[in-house]
Amino acid sequence: MTNPSPLPALAVQNLSRRFSGVQALDNVSFDVMPGEVHALVGENGAGKSTLINMLAGVLAPSSGTLEVNGKRVTFPTPASAQRAGVGVIFQEFNLLPQLSVAENIFLNREPRRGFVIDWPELYRRASAVIQMLEIDINPRTPVQELPVAQQQLVEIARALSMDPQVIIMDEPTAALSEREVERLLYLVKTLAARGVGVIYVSHRLNEVFTVANRITVLRDGRHILTAPASELTEDSVVAAMVGRELLHTERPPRHPGNVVLSVHDLAVEDSVKGVSFDLHAGEVIGLAGLMGSGCTQVLEALFGLRAITAGTVMMEGKNLNLGAPRQAQHARIGFVPEDRKRAGIMPDLSVLNNFSIAVLDRITQLLFLNRRREGALMNTYRDKLHMRYSNAGQLISSLSGGNQQKVILARSLAQDCRVLLLSEPTRGVDVGAKAEIYALIDDLVAEGMAVLLQSSELPEVLRLSDRCIVFAGGKPQGELDGAAMDQPTIMHLATGLAAESGPPAPEIIT
Amino acid sequence: MNPAILARNFIQVAWRSYRMGFVVLVVGILLAIFAPHFLRADNIINVLTNASVVAIVGLGMTLAIASGNFDLSVGATAAFASVVSLSMVPHYGVFISVLIGLVVGAIVGFCNGIIITELRVPAFIATLGTLTIVRGFSLIYTKGQDITLFGDTGYKVLSGGRLLGIPAPIIMAVALAAVLAAVMKYTPFGRHTLAIGSNAAAARKAGVRVNPVLWGVFAIVGATAALTGMIVSAQVLTANGRLDTGLELQAIAVVVIGGTSLSGGQATLVGTLLGSILITMINNGLNLLNVPASYQLLTVGVLLLLAVALEVSRGLDLRKVLRIGTSA
Numbered sequence: 001m002t003n004p005s006p007l008p009a010l011a012v013q014n015l016s017r018r019f020s021g022v023q024a025l026d027n028v029s030f031d032v033m034p035g036e037v038h039a040l041v042g043e044n045g046a047g048k049s050t051l052i053n054m055l056a057g058v059l060a061p062s063s064g065t066l067e068v069n070g071k072r073v074t075f076p077t078p079a080s081a082q083r084a085g086v087g088v089i090f091q092e093f094n095l096l097p098q099l100s101v102a103e104n105i106f107l108n109r110e111p112r113r114g115f116v117i118d119w120p121e122l123y124r125r126a127s128a129v130i131q132m133l134e135i136d137i138n139p140r141t142p143v144q145e146l147p148v149a150q151q152q153l154v155e156i157a158r159a160l161s162m163d164p165q166v167i168i169m170d171e172p173t174a175a176l177s178e179r180e181v182e183r184l185l186y187l188v189k190t191l192a193a194r195g196v197g198v199i200y201v202s203h204r205l206n207e208v209f210t211v212a213n214r215i216t217v218l219r220d221g222r223h224i225l226t227a228p229a230s231e232l233t234e235d236s237v238v239a240a241m242v243g244r245e246l247l248h249t250e251r252p253p254r255h256p257g258n259v260v261l262s263v264h265d266l267a268v269e270d271s272v273k274g275v276s277f278d279l280h281a282g283e284v285i286g287l288a289g290l291m292g293s294g295c296t297q298v299l300e301a302l303f304g305l306r307a308i309t310a311g312t313v314m315m316e317g318k319n320l321n322l323g324a325p326r327q328a329q330h331a332r333i334g335f336v337p338e339d340r341k342r343a344g345i346m347p348d349l350s351v352l353n354n355f356s357i358a359v360l361d362r363i364t365q366l367l368f369l370n371r372r373r374e375g376a377l378m379n380t381y382r383d384k385l386h387m388r389y390s391n392a393g394q395l396i397s398s399l400s401g402g403n404q405q406k407v408i409l410a411r412s413l414a415q416d417c418r419v420l421l422l423s424e425p426t427r428g429v430d431v432g433a434k435a436e437i438y439a440l441i442d443d444l445v446a447e448g449m450a451v452l453l454q455s456s457e458l459p460e461v462l463r464l465s466d467r468c469i470v471f472a473g474g475k476p477q478g479e480l481d482g483a484a485m486d487q488p489t490i491m492h493l494a495t496g497l498a499a500e501s502g503p504p505a506p507e508i509i510t
Numbered sequence: 511m512n513p514a515i516l517a518r519n520f521i522q523v524a525w526r527s528y529r530m531g532f533v534v535l536v537v538g539i540l541l542a543i544f545a546p547h548f549l550r551a552d553n554i555i556n557v558l559t560n561a562s563v564v565a566i567v568g569l570g571m572t573l574a575i576a577s578g579n580f581d582l583s584v585g586a587t588a589a590f591a592s593v594v595s596l597s598m599v600p601h602y603g604v605f606i607s608v609l610i611g612l613v614v615g616a617i618v619g620f621c622n623g624i625i626i627t628e629l630r631v632p633a634f635i636a637t638l639g640t641l642t643i644v645r646g647f648s649l650i651y652t653k654g655q656d657i658t659l660f661g662d663t664g665y666k667v668l669s670g671g672r673l674l675g676i677p678a679p680i681i682m683a684v685a686l687a688a689v690l691a692a693v694m695k696y697t698p699f700g701r702h703t704l705a706i707g708s709n710a711a712a713a714r715k716a717g718v719r720v721n722p723v724l725w726g727v728f729a730i731v732g733a734t735a736a737l738t739g740m741i742v743s744a745q746v747l748t749a750n751g752r753l754d755t756g757l758e759l760q761a762i763a764v765v766v767i768g769g770t771s772l773s774g775g776q777a778t779l780v781g782t783l784l785g786s787i788l789i790t791m792i793n794n795g796l797n798l799l800n801v802p803a804s805y806q807l808l809t810v811g812v813l814l815l816l817a818v819a820l821e822v823s824r825g826l827d828l829r830k831v832l833r834i835g836t837s838a
Contacts, residue, residue, distance in 0.1 A: 305715065325717040337715045344715070346708035348775025357705050358716045360698035368696045390515075411716060 007070040009034045009197030010055070010086065010166040015064030017050050024050040026221045027064070032166060032197035037188060039212035039229070040201045043241050043430035047221040048201055052170055055199075056088040057081035068165055087159030091171040093151055097144035102126030104143050105158045129161045132194075133187060149180040156187065160196075167191060168199040173207060174428065177291035177456060178491065185211045203430065205234045206459070217241055242432045252442050254466050256280035258316075260450040261302075261333075261419045266311035268294070268301040272474045275311070279419065284441070284451040286465030288458065289494050294474040295454040296338060299421045302452070303335040304328040315419070329358065334412030336405075338423035338454070344408045345396050352378050352392035355407050359414045381410035385440060402433020409440070419450045426460060438463060458487050470494050530769055530784040537788060541795040548798055555677065557794045558787065562683035563669075563741050565786035567757060568764040569686050570734030572782045573727050575765050576694070578707040578774030579633035581731045583622060585757035586644035588739025591615040591732075592749035593648050595740050596657045596665070604664045611736045618644055619732020623725035641758070648751035659747040668744035679741055683783065686734070691779045703727055707774030735761075763810055764789060767817040789813060 008031035017025040025047040032038040042048050053059040055066070057075030066073050068084050075081040081088070095104050102123050103110070111121040126139035135153055143151055152172060159167050169188070173181045188211050192198050202208055208215060208229070215232055217224040217240040224240045259278045266275040272294040279285055287295035300306045302313065304322040313320045315331045322328055328335070337343040346354055356363065356374050363373045378392050385406045389399055396404055405425065412420060425441070426434040441464055445451055455461050461468055467481040470493035477493040541548045548554075567584050574581045595611030602610070618640065625636040659665055671678035694700035702723045705713040714720050738757065743749040768785030769778050789810055796806045 303715075324719070325715065326719060329717045335715065337712075343709075343711045346705045346712050346775065348708040348771070348773075349704060353701060353704070357701060357713065357718060360701055364698055369698065369701070371696070 008032060008067070009036075009069060010199075011067040011070075012051075012055070013065045013067070015051065015054060015066070016062045017054060017059060018062045024221050025054075025061075028218065028221075028223045030216045030223065030226050032199055034165070034195045034197050035192050036213045037192045037198045037200055037211050039208040039215045040199055040218065041203070041205070041208060041215060041237060041241060042218035043432060046218040046241070048218060049170070050221070051218070052088060052090075052168055052201065055081065055086055055168055056090075057086075082162055082164075085163070085165035086168065087162055087164035087166070088168045089152075089155045089159055089170065089172060091174055093155055095143045095151055095154060098142055100140050100142055101130075101137055101146070101154050101157075102139035104154055105129060105139075105161050107158070109161075125161070126157075129157045132160060133157055134190065135187075148175045149177070149184075152176070152184070153187075156191075160191070164196060166197040166199065168201070170201045171203065172200070173202065173204060178458065179290055179495070181207065203428075204457075205237055208237075209234065219243055238431055241430075251463060251466075252446070254282055254284070254445060256283040256466070257448060260316060261452070262312075262314040262317075263302070264312045264314075266298065266301065266313065267309045268297045268306050269309060272297045272301070272471075273310075274475055275469075276476075277469060277479070279450045279452060281418070281448045281450050282445055283467075284445055284453055284465045286461035286468040287452065287454040287471060288461045288468050288490050289471030291456065293471040293494065295471050296423055297474075298471075299335065299423050299452060299454050302328065302419075303333060303421055305335075329415055329417075332416060332418040333421065334415055334417030334419070335421045336408050336412055336423060336425055338427065340401065340404055340408060340428065345404055347395065347397040349396060350393045351387075351389050351396050351399065351407055354396045355381065355392075355411050355414065358411050377414060378410075381414060384413075385410055386436060400430070400433070402429035402436070405429050405433070405437065406440075409437070413444075417449075419452065420444065422451060422453045422455075424455055424457075425453070426455075426457075458490055461490070462487065530767075530778075530781050530788070534784050534788050534791070537791060537795075541791065541798075545795045545798040548795060553794065553798075555680075557790050559677045559679050560794075561783075561786040561790035562677075562679035563738055564757075564760050564764055564790070565683040565783050566679070566686055566741070567731075567735045567738040567761045568768070568782045568786055569683070569690055569779055570731035571761040572765045572768070572770050572777050572779055573690065573694075573703060574633075574731045575762070575770050575772060576707045576774060576777035577703045577724060577727045578710060579626065579724070579727070580637060580762065581619070581622060581728065581735075582634065582637040582758045583618065583641040583644055584731065584735035584738075584761055585754040586641045586648070587615050587618045587732050587735040588742070588757055589749070589751055589753040589755075590618065590644045590648040590651070590739075591736030592739040592743040592753055593652050593657050593751060595736075596659060596743055596747075596749045597651075599659055599663050599665055604667070607665075608668065608740060611740045612733045615732040615734070615736025615739075616729040617732065619728040619730065619735070620725055622732070623721075623728035626728070627721040627724050645751060652749075652751050654751065656748050656750045663747075665744050665747060668741050670744070682737065682741075683786075686737075687779045687783050690730075694777055694779070699723065699726060704775055704777065707776070709775070760789075760810070763814045767813055769817075772818070 011031040013029050015025060015028050028047070028051065040048055050059065054061050057078040057080055060076070066075070068086065073084045075084065096107070105126050106122055111118045111125065123139050130137055130139060133153060133156065137146065137150055137153060143154055146154070172184055176184060185207060188198055188200060200208065200212060212229045214226060215229050215237060216226040217237060219241060257280055260281050261279040264276050267273045275298055277285060287298060289295045297306055301308050302322065304324045304327050308322060313322060320331050352374065355378050360369060363370050363377065375392065387406045387410070388403055396407060426437050429437065441451060453461065453464055462485060467479060468485050468490065469479050470477045470490050472494050480489060567588065571581060571584065591611040591614045594614050595607045598607040598610050622637055622640055625631050625640070626633050668678060673681055694703065702713065702718045705718055706720055706723060710720055739754050742754060764785040765782050766772060767788060768781030770776065770781060792809050793806050796809065
């Protein structure tokens, strides 16, 4: 810490919030010192969002106090929080896509000359902020033309331009690739080195341990512990988050059977080329690669969502023609799409209707749905997947991310698929649900399911896959298994460095 | 489960389901008290009959809106189907001519569906285009003239027929609502429609064949528009290319006032029936109270704005509730 000021940049004391009978946050206290990165972790429903919203002036606390640099403050509006020096970067960006980077950074605070905006000054100031971040973005570019990772940097630049005492980042790496995560974590450390207090909210414990000085765990709206990161381990934090010791599971021994899905020299649209593999029953093949490497496209093509431009796909020796999801489903291929909110759930429909949408023709008799069979089918999978909901008629959007994901999984399983294509199967679900989903995948594979997995979380690929194919630039770079399958080797292949005799690989933070 | 939560859920569901019925009842009581002759049997039947005519196309529109779309061409479709149908009566008789009208409407709707799904024109623009085109067809077909039925052809049964003393439009509207409600709830087509309206990308990735479902939805909308158009024509035994202008706005209004969400994924056909009754009833009441017609124009607009504003504020509440539920 560069600034050993005795006063916390932000101190939260006995903060509580109740929503019509539900205690979302109960008497939580913690503080962040200037120059400190303080990680805030907890499962979904632990109260992190409620806390952040109160610090951002979006929600009013039911009781409790806030202090910035030792001064009592209240945040009746988001603007008052900003004025007091608390900048919040929400998980969902608040950018105006058509406006330029500079306009977004200084939205509502544009430098003026008389009644008009002083454009040269605006760009000058924006450049200054961007330079502080040691990044290379043209302040005149419309935000919508930037990749997601850079849009996030614009959010950070905006927060930084307000000269904050504290910056709060809510799941800042949710949409980033491994490479971009590293840069972001470096940036977080740079911010702290300037004396800003950073509250870093994340599910990903490896990031938390990379970047945080102290860690605070919330559970069920209550403060569980605050301790220096050096005194904690990932296991002890997980135990504090879920309130019980999670079984630290290894990949169980697998017993692959016959070849189920055989892909030969597959090409997808213009983006992917030369993919070949044989997927056996009772086996998991992981596809690993940075964002845009083509893994997702392979999965989507195998489910008939993208055009296959060359190569063959065979299911148990029979050639498949995959022009539409229907045909993939007929071939008993199931798919769990990566972006649950955008492509998985139908938010206005019930849990039951979300589950059964893909198998309606099987429970239809004489034009009409047999609703008893539908309910019975749902119950089977509810038990098998340990889904938690009070009533199959409730809206799926009222479930936690983990339970939503189980419904989507059950949707595929109910089609009796032999091959399961999983894209980011645990994105945005909490630690407990993640462990359950891993165990479920293990069970399915033990029963003979063949799984093709794509995940941007390398530990997930390593935990679940028997073999792994690494992609870069739309081409497979190599296949790894056994002891050769580890994070550094995968990253090496994924960044395309193995093929070139260029400079040595960058250090990989794991 | 906690009894307090059970009770709350029950009240929420009851209010959501019967909200419109409650509003209709309250407005009805107010009109009964203040508007002379409102409660007379012939006036009530008159209100319900007129409400049914709008309701029929509104029921079709409910499906379009539930699928996340719109159909602005229903007025033009209604007029085209009517002129074709009436012109067929001297040749093929009433029954066949009405069938032809329905088929014409369904074909126009089907074309809307094709334009939206295959040419990927947004529904708003696509149906705005067909609105104009189909109006043009009607005017060309009739050469700008009225088509009038002379003599007792029996066509009037559509508007004036009675079964057990109940006028035909009321029977058709109620029967259609029942059939479509069953379709939405108990058939794969209905479920697929709602799934598409809620999240078309997700529906596609779940294996729903989105395009054929939408062709079906728009064909149904076209057929209901045709039926409404033919009933209106039957009332005066005349049809022309300028008939039913503005029908699309009435149809969308009764759907929205009835409580079907404009964002798709959800449909209430009973709500659409009640929405039609509410609008018709209020206009009737204002008539009875001798409010000038120009003022009556305001009611539909004001009601529509109120209904949407209510829906939006409900949506906001819901989002807040969800935020607590998934608070991370």
